[in-house]
Amino acid sequence: MSSQIPAKRTGGAVDAARIGSGLKLLGVLVGLMWLSEIIDAATNGALDQYGIIARDPQGLVGIITAPFLHLGFGHLISNTLPLVTLGLLIAVGGAARLFAVTAIVTVIGGFGTWLISPPNTVTIGASGLVFGYAAYLIMRGLFNRRISQVLVGVVVVLVWGSALLGGLLPQDGISWQGHLFGAIAGVLAAWILADDRPKRGPARPVR
Numbered sequence: 001m002s003s004q005i006p007a008k009r010t011g012g013a014v015d016a017a018r019i020g021s022g023l024k025l026l027g028v029l030v031g032l033m034w035l036s037e038i039i040d041a042a043t044n045g046a047l048d049q050y051g052i053i054a055r056d057p058q059g060l061v062g063i064i065t066a067p068f069l070h071l072g073f074g075h076l077i078s079n080t081l082p083l084v085t086l087g088l089l090i091a092v093g094g095a096a097r098l099f100a101v102t103a104i105v106t107v108i109g110g111f112g113t114w115l116i117s118p119p120n121t122v123t124i125g126a127s128g129l130v131f132g133y134a135a136y137l138i139m140r141g142l143f144n145r146r147i148s149q150v151l152v153g154v155v156v157v158l159v160w161g162s163a164l165l166g167g168l169l170p171q172d173g174i175s176w177q178g179h180l181f182g183a184i185a186g187v188l189a190a191w192i193l194a195d196d197r198p199k200r201g202p203a204r205p206v207r
Contacts, residue, residue: 042150051124054117063110104133112181128182135186
């Protein structure tokens with residue numbers, strides 16, 4: 001009669017599992033956006049009413065649902081490309097990290113949008129999430145003090161910097177409020193989730 005000792009995962013296997021979980025979650029998020037738009041198109045835009053309705057208590061539900069709703073497939077495609085690209089950079093940290101960043105940006109960014117958007121407006125789309133992902137990637141290296149993450153942030157600025165700044169300018173039919181608060185929430189996410197904060201050691205007596 002023999003017994004077997006369970007093998008421990010190697011570092012590479014753990015990393016692969018973590019990355020795989022992050023990619024799966026990103027796929028689920030993007031899949032829900034596309035499924036929602038297919039249903040919305042089939043029902044003549046019936047889902048769009050569940051966006052963020054400024055300062056309307058009933059519109060608070062849109063904080064959660066708005067990122068999954070879009071004004072047509074063109075709008076969805078324009079958000080999907082940067083969302084997937086930026087999301088992949090976060091997803092390599094695992095599903096827990098991607099979920100945490102997404103939740104912080106969605107809730108804080110969505111509430112800010114609900115609070116300051118013009119009255120009687122409905123905000124939908126994942127662009128606030130895109131701005132949040134970008135701001136998180138730009139700032140996390142500074143909070144974590146990791147040169148590799150700082151370099152990723154520099155690349156994000158070089159590739160998307162002008163588009164991000166342009167998205168903060170008031171334009172008809174575009175929620176600069178959602179972009180602004182998405183970016184603010186992304187910075188907060190980078191600070192909240194920082195994994196290299198200095199730790200206080202035991203107090204030492206001084207003379």
